[in-house]
Amino acid sequence: xxxxxxxxxxxxxxxxxxxxxxxxxxxxxxxxxxxxxxxxxxxxxxxxxxxxxxxxxxxxxxxxxxxxxxxxxxxxxxxxxxxxxxxxxxxxxxxxxxxxxxxxxxxxxxxxxxxxxxxxxxxxxxxxxxxxxxxxxxxxxxxxxxxxxxxxxxxxxxxxxxxxxxxxxxxxxxxxxxxxxxxxxxxxxxxxxxxxxxxxxxxxxxxxxxxxxxxxxxxxxxxxxxxxxxxxxxxxxxxxxxxxxxxxxxxxxxxxxxxxxxxxxxxxxxxxxxxxxxxxxxxxxxxxxxxxxxxxxxxxxxxxxxxxxxxxxxxxxxxxxxxxxxxxxxxxxxxxxxxxxxxxxxxxxxxxxxxxxxxxxxxxxxxxxxxxxxxxxxxxxxxxxxxxxxxxxxxxxxxxxxxxxxxxxxxxxxxxxxxxxxxxxxxxxxxxxxxxxxxxxxx
Amino acid sequence: xxxxxxxxxxxxxxxxxxxxxxxxxxxxxxxxxxxxxxxxxxxxxxxxxxxxxxxxxxxxxxxxxxxxxxxxxxxxxxxxxxxxxxxxxxxxxxxxxxxxxxxxxxxxxxxxxxxxxxxxxxxxxxxxxxxxxxxxxxxxxxxxxxxxxxxxxxxxxxxxxxxxxxxxxxxxxxxxxxxxxxxxxxxxxxxxxxxxxxxxxxxxxxxxxxxxxxxxxxxxxxxxxxxxxxxxxxxxxxxxxxxxxxxxxxxxxxxxxxxxxxxxxxxxxxxxxxxxxxxxxxxxxxxxxxxxxxxxxxxxxxxxxxxxxxxxxxxxxxxxxxxxxxxxxxxxxxxxxxxxxxxxxxxxxxxxxxxxxxxxxxxxxxxxxxxxxxxxxxxxxxxxxxxxxxxxxxxxxxxxxxxxxxxxxxxxxxxxxxxxxxxxxxxxxxxxxxxxxxxxxxx
Numbered sequence: 066x067x068x069x070x071x072x073x074x075x076x077x078x079x080x081x082x083x084x085x086x087x088x089x090x091x092x093x094x095x096x097x098x099x100x101x102x103x104x105x106x107x108x109x110x111x112x113x114x115x116x117x118x119x120x121x122x123x124x125x126x127x128x129x130x131x132x133x134x135x136x137x138x139x140x141x142x143x144x145x146x147x148x149x150x151x152x153x154x155x156x157x158x159x160x161x162x163x164x165x166x167x168x169x170x171x172x173x174x175x176x177x178x179x180x181x182x183x184x185x186x187x188x189x190x191x192x193x194x195x196x197x198x199x200x201x202x203x204x205x206x207x208x209x210x211x212x213x214x215x216x217x218x219x220x221x222x223x224x225x226x227x228x229x230x231x232x233x234x235x236x237x238x239x240x241x242x243x244x245x246x247x248x249x250x251x252x253x254x255x256x257x258x259x260x261x262x263x264x265x266x267x268x269x270x271x272x273x274x275x276x277x278x279x280x281x282x283x284x285x286x287x288x289x290x291x292x293x294x295x296x297x298x299x300x301x302x303x304x305x306x307x308x309x310x311x312x313x314x315x316x317x318x319x320x321x322x323x324x325x326x327x328x329x330x331x332x333x334x335x336x337x338x339x340x341x342x343x344x345x346x347x348x349x350x351x352x353x354x355x356x357x358x359x360x361x362x363x364x365x366x367x368x369x370x371x372x373x374x375x376x377x378x379x380x381x382x383x384x385x386x387x388x389x390x391x392x393x394x395x396x397x398x399x400x401x402x403x404x405x406x407x408x409x410x411x412x413x414x415x416x417x418x419x420x421x422x423x424x425x426x427x428x429x430x431x432x433x434x435x436x437x438x439x440x441x442x443x444x445x446x447x448x449x450x451x452x453x454x455x456x457x458x459x460x461x462x463x464x465x466x467x468x469x470x471x472x473x474x475x476x477x478x479x480x481x482x483x484x485x486x487x488x489x490x491x492x493x494x495x496x497x498x499x500x501x502x503x504x505x506x507x508x
Numbered sequence: 509x510x511x512x513x514x515x516x517x518x519x520x521x522x523x524x525x526x527x528x529x530x531x532x533x534x535x536x537x538x539x540x541x542x543x544x545x546x547x548x549x550x551x552x553x554x555x556x557x558x559x560x561x562x563x564x565x566x567x568x569x570x571x572x573x574x575x576x577x578x579x580x581x582x583x584x585x586x587x588x589x590x591x592x593x594x595x596x597x598x599x600x601x602x603x604x605x606x607x608x609x610x611x612x613x614x615x616x617x618x619x620x621x622x623x624x625x626x627x628x629x630x631x632x633x634x635x636x637x638x639x640x641x642x643x644x645x646x647x648x649x650x651x652x653x654x655x656x657x658x659x660x661x662x663x664x665x666x667x668x669x670x671x672x673x674x675x676x677x678x679x680x681x682x683x684x685x686x687x688x689x690x691x692x693x694x695x696x697x698x699x700x701x702x703x704x705x706x707x708x709x710x711x712x713x714x715x716x717x718x719x720x721x722x723x724x725x726x727x728x729x730x731x732x733x734x735x736x737x738x739x740x741x742x743x744x745x746x747x748x749x750x751x752x753x754x755x756x757x758x759x760x761x762x763x764x765x766x767x768x769x770x771x772x773x774x775x776x777x778x779x780x781x782x783x784x785x786x787x788x789x790x791x792x793x794x795x796x797x798x799x800x801x802x803x804x805x806x807x808x809x810x811x812x813x814x815x816x817x818x819x820x821x822x823x824x825x826x827x828x829x830x831x832x833x834x835x836x837x838x839x840x841x842x843x844x845x846x847x848x849x850x851x852x853x854x855x856x857x858x859x860x861x862x863x864x865x866x867x868x869x870x871x872x873x874x875x876x877x878x879x880x881x882x883x884x885x886x887x888x889x890x891x892x893x894x895x896x897x898x899x900x901x902x903x904x905x906x907x908x909x910x911x912x913x914x915x916x917x918x919x920x921x922x923x924x925x926x927x928x929x930x931x932x933x934x935x936x937x938x939x940x941x942x943x944x945x946x947x948x949x950x951x
Contacts, residue, residue: 070513072673073695075694075695075698076667076673076676076693076694076695077667077694077695078665078667078668078692078693078694078706079692079693079694079697079704079705079706080692080706080707080708080709081706081709082694082706083706083708083730083733084708084709084711084712086729087708087712087725087726087729087730088712088715090725090729091725093715093716097711097715099711134698137698138694141704143730183711183715187709187711187712190668190709191667191668191676191693192673194668194669195667195668195669195670195672195673195676196672198668198669199670199671199672202671222521224519224520224521224634224638225521225633225634225637225638225641225834225836226637226638226641226831226834227638227642227671228642228645228670228671228672228674228675228825228830229638229639229642229671229672229673229674229675229677229678230515230519230635230638230639230672230674231671231672231673231674231675232671232672232674232675233519233634233638234672235672249521249522249523250519250521250522250634251518251519251520251521251522251525251581252516252518252519252520254522255518255577255580261522261584262522263521263522263523263524263525263526264523265523265526265527265530266523266524266527266630266633267837267838267848267850268527268540268542268626268630268837268838268846269527269530269531269630271838271841271846271847271848272531272536272540272626272838272841272846273536282530282533282534283530286529286530286533287526287530287586290526295850296848296849296850297848297849297850297950298849298950325850326850326852326853327850378831382671382830382831384830384831387671387825387827387830388669388821388825388827391668391669393668394710394711395710395711395714395715398714398715403711403714403715403717404714405710405714405739405740406739406740406741407710407738407739407740407768407769407770409769410769507740507741
């Protein structure tokens with residue numbers, strides 16, 4: 066099995082295909098600019114870490130309909146043969162501008178900008194949003210956990226509670242991008258070259274009845290392993306580990322014990338004391354159990370002697386903020402800015418660029434402007450595809466480095482787990498005037 | 509592209525493979541019973557609708573490691589050749605008992621029970637949980653929305669905000685199972701034979717500049733279509749629909765208008781009045797915009813003239829309760845009950861059955877008992893696989909019927925959007941004694 070499967074072009078909403086037909090019938094195939102952005106930061110979030118671009122570019126490079134997909138569409142009765150033939154010939158030959166993965170972004174800043182004939186660009190909406198949205202949600206949550214862990218190692222553990230298989234795998238990718246150290250997910254480790262981590266489950270201990278037996282067999286087979294100590298009584302199991310070390314002598318190479326329930330801080334302290342008293346200072350402590358960034362911060366802040374954290378559900382679901390109000394919107398058609406005035410959801414017309422002012426290594430202000438404008442600071446969007454050909458191909462390590470650098474450059478009050486200030490973002494005068502002009506024209 | 513792809517056997521956690529090696533090295537390959545259940549109902553939930561079994565059975569039927577998967581595992585350096593050869597020969601040849609999809613379940617009731625050699629059963633944990641958990645979360649949320657809509661049609665719209673592609677597709681499956689009428693997701697419609705629905709996007713209107721033009725072209729191409737009326741000013745756009753009907757005369761076959769922002773109730777009432785005044789009583793009203801079950805109930809309760817609801821984010825994320833505390837636990841090994849006493853997370857030992865007492869068509873009480881016990885009422889778990897061969901293969905329509913019947917049989921105070929009572933579930937005396945005995949033995 067190839068770990069990188071094709072995503073079907075039918076991963077779209079029916080109206081995209083219906084509109085594609087309408088556009089083609091009308092000969093309305095001019096160049097459109099669609100932008101992906103989010104409108105509001107959720108509670109508890111001062112910034113968003115952009116992620117998912119790599120999957121979008123893979124999808125665009127290979128975008129096509131297979132014969133059996135067209136056959137099935139034909140059976141719906143809404144699409145004539147001549148349209149399905151056109152659909153069968155479609156490839157993505159447009160341009161893409163985007164902020165590289167790991168860039169921090171704020172409301173209304175374009176994350177991905179697609180410039181292509183409108184009937185083609187329209188078909189891409191569902192997949193682009195599906196991937197950029199989820200991976201950005203998770204990269205953001207993970208970046209907060211990395212901050213909270215202050216240098217302790219973090220391992221992703223969430224496959225079982227992630228929303229389906231794709232989420233399980235992409236959550237590994239996004240969390241590693243944001244600074245995590247590894248994952249328990251074997252398929253994701255393979256796909257992305259991320260270090261896989263594994264300990265033992267309660268079932269292993271249970272099947273042996275006694276921890277002494279289970280630990281000894283495991284420790285002899287896997288010398289550097291981690292032993293799970295909370296199946297029956299955590300501290301009693303720590304004593305079993307100490308007893309095992311005495312029995313095994315120099316053969317005892319156990320790397321860590323794992324706590325998975327109870328008061329992790331108190332248990333870690335007591336376990337550390339017992340291990341140290343037995344001369345087992347090299348045995349690390351691994352802890353997991355429904356952790357989020359606030360609990361990580363509390364444990365680390367209180368000096369709990371925990372070396373590695375395993376994080377699952379609250380990372381891969383981003384439980385406190387599982388969605389962003391993200392959209393993929395037409396902002397320009399045939400060179401003319403387009404808007405939408407639906408209640409509470411305005412669109413600023415025209416293709417855009419974002420300029421970020423940096424002073425003394427710290428981000429100071431962003432300006433969202435028309436693509437043709439110029440402001441001081443670094444332009445965030447770079448061209449990543451031209452005429453359907455990929456210009457950017459970067460490894461996950463590079464995006465990972467960028468994510469840490471970007472988060473480190475945020476104002477502390479924006480970066481905080483409980484942010485106390487909004488990062489300053491303004492729209493260029495030109496953008497504001499363009500929106501106002503379209504509003505007036507409609508009034 | 510085959511819409512039903514194989515899921516790699518590497519979709520597992522590293523420790524499952526590590527434990528499989530330990531079990532095999534030790535010759536510990538006896539029969540184990542693992543049960544999947546959840547421990548607590550989230551806030552706002554009186555019951556859970558079980559779903560995901562079909563995908564689990566597909567996975568088990570085809571469970572095997574491919575040569576390139578084994579090759580990659582070999583490269584990790586932790587698994588010797590003789591073990592990887594055994595892994596390559598593994599197939600699932602165990603028994604499975606489960607509650608059929610669409611059954612309502614409560615805390616601690618086994619949803620899926622896997623009986624197989626322990627090293628095999630262990631490897632399945634991640635995928636079984638990943639699918640049963642997510643699909644049950646969504647089927648439950650959807651069942652509540654179906655109740656709230658009181659017979660109005662519901663269409664799933666969430667692909668763009670779902671957590672990845674698998675979630676997008678499985679959310680369609682689970683919501684249809686719970687009573688939804690269709691989806692906008694083309695790939696899922698293909699895979700599951702679910703009716704696809706589609707209207708138009710704001711971008712279509714925007715690209716034309718004028719609604720009059722956009723509506724007319726669309727209405728001529730797709731006679732029974734739905735026109736989106738909130739791009740600029742909803743009621744003005746409704747007037748455009750009326751004007752179009754006058755222009756087109758008998759050619760005007762538009763099926764519905766769609767509201768997507770603002771005060772849906774008030775806009776629906778005013779739109780209905782204008783359409784009716786123009787003799788367009790046959791044009792239905794479709795509404796969407798971040799709806800959940802409480803908003804559906806409020807709109808329906810207030811008599812808003814909305815015929816079809818489109819539901820996205822809050823369904824496919826189950827925003828208010830995106831996870832269940834679900835586990836896959838060893839309860840028996842070689843005929844002996846097993847437990848785990850970790851703080852707050854006890855396991856009742858032994859393979860189980862659930863007996864549901866029904867009186868006058870209403871569910872009255874469940875008893876969770878040892879598999880060998882007998883209680884009055886209907887046993888919920890049925891055997892769905894024997895020796896790796898599938899016994900149950902039912903269509904989605906059958907599960908869908910069951911889900912509606914089961915929800916209808918719940919006590920009203922358990923079924924309510926804001927439940928006011930817990931459904932009565934008790935453990936058999938035998939189960940309680942078995943847990944107590946194991947506790948004593950450990951004390």
